[in-house]
Amino acid sequence: MAKRVTGPEIEKLIQLLAKVPGLGPRSARRAALHLVKKKDQLLGPLADAMGEAHRKVRICSCCGNVDTIDPCTVCSDERRDHSVLIVVEDVSDLWALERAGAMNAAYHVLGGTLSPLDGVGPDDLNIKGLVQRVANGGVRELIIAVNATVEGQTTAHYITDQLEGMEVKITRLAHGVPVGGELDYLDEGTLAAALRARTSI
Amino acid sequence: MAKRVTGPEIEKLIQLLAKVPGLGPRSARRAALHLVKKKDQLLGPLADAMGEAHRKVRICSCCGNVDTIDPCTVCSDERRDHSVLIVVEDVSDLWALERAGAMNAAYHVLGGTLSPLDGVGPDDLNIKGLVQRVANGGVRELIIAVNATVEGQTTAHYITDQLEGMEVKITRLAHGVPVGGELDYLDEGTLAAALRARTSI
Ligand SMILES: [Zn+2]
Ligand SMILES: [Zn+2]
Numbered sequence: 307m308a309k310r311v312t313g314p315e316i317e318k319l320i321q322l323l324a325k326v327p328g329l330g331p332r333s334a335r336r337a338a339l340h341l342v343k344k345k346d347q348l349l350g351p352l353a354d355a356m357g358e359a360h361r362k363v364r365i366c367s368c369c370g371n372v373d374t375i376d377p378c379t380v381c382s383d384e385r386r387d388h389s390v391l392i393v394v395e396d397v398s399d400l401w402a403l404e405r406a407g408a409m410n411a412a413y414h415v416l417g418g419t420l421s422p423l424d425g426v427g428p429d430d431l432n433i434k435g436l437v438q439r440v441a442n443g444g445v446r447e448l449i450i451a452v453n454a455t456v457e458g459q460t461t462a463h464y465i466t467d468q469l470e471g472m473e474v475k476i477t478r479l480a481h482g483v484p485v486g487g488e489l490d491y492l493d494e495g496t497l498a499a500a501l502r503a504r505t506s507i
Numbered sequence: 508m509a510k511r512v513t514g515p516e517i518e519k520l521i522q523l524l525a526k527v528p529g530l531g532p533r534s535a536r537r538a539a540l541h542l543v544k545k546k547d548q549l550l551g552p553l554a555d556a557m558g559e560a561h562r563k564v565r566i567c568s569c570c571g572n573v574d575t576i577d578p579c580t581v582c583s584d585e586r587r588d589h590s591v592l593i594v595v596e597d598v599s600d601l602w603a604l605e606r607a608g609a610m611n612a613a614y615h616v617l618g619g620t621l622s623p624l625d626g627v628g629p630d631d632l633n634i635k636g637l638v639q640r641v642a643n644g645g646v647r648e649l650i651i652a653v654n655a656t657v658e659g660q661t662t663a664h665y666i667t668d669q670l671e672g673m674e675v676k677i678t679r680l681a682h683g684v685p686v687g688g689e690l691d692y693l694d695e696g697t698l699a700a701a702l703r704a705r706t707s708i
Contacts (some may be wrong), residue, residue, distance in 0.1 A: 373514045407510075
């Protein structure tokens with residue numbers, strides 16, 4: 307924009323909105339204008355919700371989920387079967403699998419996958435915490451639900467090696483997850499089927 | 508989501524984000540997760556920017572633009588030619604025309620178009636304010652840059668009638684704006700050409 311047409315506060319808002327996934331620079335302007343027009347119905351409540359999330363959000367010290375309590379909502383849910391852990395790369399995968407609604411298990415969020423080229427080694431992921439959870443006992447099955455990518459499979463093998471000799475059944479998602487695909491983009495039906503048809507590693 | 512996987516604060520954030528234009532329910536979840544992961548780099552600053560915009564934003568009492576000062580940045584810009592007013596339906600059109608960068612004029616935002624079927628009459632728009640600005644003198648040209656829709660053209664005619672007998676040149680955007688099209692979606696080049704080739708009504 308050659309000349310300023312609005313105050314720096316609104317320009318700032320547009321700049322920050324453009325960094326939100328799903329919004330580019332043009333849609334950020336449209337979003338900002340909509341927010342500003344719905345000042346009291348949307349902008350104010352959203353500002354408050356973001357402020358509250360910013361103050362309260364934390365990573366679950368048990369499973370790596372994102373929540374406002376620690377242990378998180380999933381870890382402290384007594385109706386779940388905590389003897390089954392679904393191991394995922396990212397919190398978005400945990401959310402996607404929960405939407406599939408096929409399991410009543412607990413989770414473990416790795417925070418990524420092994421990727422030597424990107425400098426991501428075992429210590430950069432939440433793998434020690436996983437081994438510790440299994441070593442503490444009470445876990446009878448690990449469902450390794452990483453993405454069907456090379457890095458995902460490498461990570462699955464590394465985890466399986468780390469748990470060698472421990473008494474835990476290790477399974478993976480059934481094929482049905484498209485090779486190279488990202489869990490978070492799959493429909494609920496495919497995810498549910500892949501969970502039900504999981505196979506022993 | 509059958510069972511809760513995260514705290515009510517984050518669910519609330521997702522619900523509100525889903526109301527932002529450009530984000531649906533699924534992309535709102537992805538956006539919320541991204542924000543939460545970029546807690547200090549993005550979520551916090553965005554919360555602050557929204558809060559500040561919410562507290563400060565107002566409608567310019569002169570032209571109807573949205574800003575944090577009144578008169579707005581455009582109205583108080585002494586380098587602009589305030590004897591030329593570009594009349595637009597919406598603030599988004601003002602922003603779009605400024606991106607075209609073809610004029611150094613001031614603006615008047617109507618806040619919509621006449622639409623008897625939707626119960627929008629002259630008193631629901633910022634038309635009296637426009638007539639007053641012209642009556643006050645100092646305006647030599649009005650460029651009526653409403654959308655090329657039936658309602659837009661009806662509104663243009665109504666305004667022209669209201670200004671009958673006043674000494675002001677009234678022009679409209681050159682054809683080049685696609686019939687039925689919305690200004691806000693046009694590229695800068697088309698908008699600039701339409702402004703340059705404007706014709707007398
Ligand atoms: Zn947890
Ligand atoms: Zn103004």
